[in-house]
Amino acid sequence: MDRAQKADAVAELRSVFNEVGVVVVTRNLGLTVAESTALRTKMREAGASYKVAKNRLAKLASQDTAYAGISDLLTGPTGLASSIDPVSAAKIVVEFAKTNDKLEIVGGSMGAQVLDADGIKALATLPSLDELRAKIVGLVQAPATKVVQIVQAPAGQLARVFGAYAAKDAA
16 A cells, blocks of 8 residues: 555545544454455445554544544454444444454444443444434324324214214104
């Protein structure tokens, strides 16, 4: 890798660090190409990405960003999982690590907040941004439905009273 390629790699990583909500640092302990591809596919489906980067370049890219704290975690064969949604990358990595012992979670960062491996696992248990949005929509819709039912109830009662009077007069 020549100097220009390294500069491009640092610039690309720095733009990733400036855009994402979470970075998860993993240690690759011998993942096969197929396993790595499966992990990347799952990440892509969740709107996240997984990239193996040279530690020195990742340290340079993280300087002057909110993710400068992860530079201590970048030792050995590492990979960086990142996503705009603070939960999705952590969730995918934790699920993958449960089924594959060749991927070790080292830690990560949510902005300036550095997390250890347990912090990443706790983050993975939280609902994703889409799940939270669905819950909020459900909560907003529930009162509206109740208001409609309450407004319609008196009209239904009046209709039953008029129906009873009509039945009484017809008899």
